[in-house]
Amino acid sequence: MRSKWCRAFPGLPEQVAHARHFIAALLHEQGPVDDAVLVVSELATNAVRHTLSGSAGGWFLVVIGLGDDLVRIEVVDQGGDRVPRLCDSTGQEEGGCGLRMIAACAKDWGVKTWPEGRTVWADLAREGV
Template identity: 60%
Template sequence: MLTKWLRLFPGLPQQVAEARYFVAALMEAEGPRAVDDAVLITSELASNAVRHSRSGRQGGWFGVSVRFEDDRIRIEVIDEGGDNEPQLLDATEQQEGGRGLLMMAALAKDWGVNERLHGRSVWADLARAGA
């Protein structure tokens, strides 16, 4: 059975918290561990959308999609695109920032980036309990 939710948010830093609340409410039935993992993933992806894409510009927006499937939950953040593609950095690099995707990838069963006509989406899959 497939259930999908989508919500759009203004591309403002304070809207990242609203995105976390949205996902937490949807994930409640999956249990506290799943809620915590989903909220952390949402926080990282939404923050990156606002900070590193055109979504953070005046009048920008980002979307959060949560799709429940039989064996997984996909959290996807859609943004307005940017100059650089999200990528994992080596944890030993002496660069400020860039460790959030490493943390997100450690929690996720799988993750990836999809380029879109007018932007991009970054998604992460969580395994469902019992799957």
């Protein structure tokens, strides 16, 4: 990665918009802004909704790595009982499929598990920007 940026946000739903503005400002004219905003929005929402990041005093981190060919977006959460999983493609499930959308627009994505949380990450191509 040529450079790496990181910012912590309180684990509140309204902070997801701040995470979107953070990444949009950072990638302005040098990255796939629309896809990056979508990815960070889904990942930050998941952190707040599905992990301890959304409990009192919680937080999540957004880490953005700028490489020559790709942008890596990472959201670090505080973990909990749930595990990230792709919803099944029949679309009959309650709720949507944020991770499935990310899987569709990212070159690659994945989950790293830490003792007290997780990182969900996605790589977006920078070509054509």
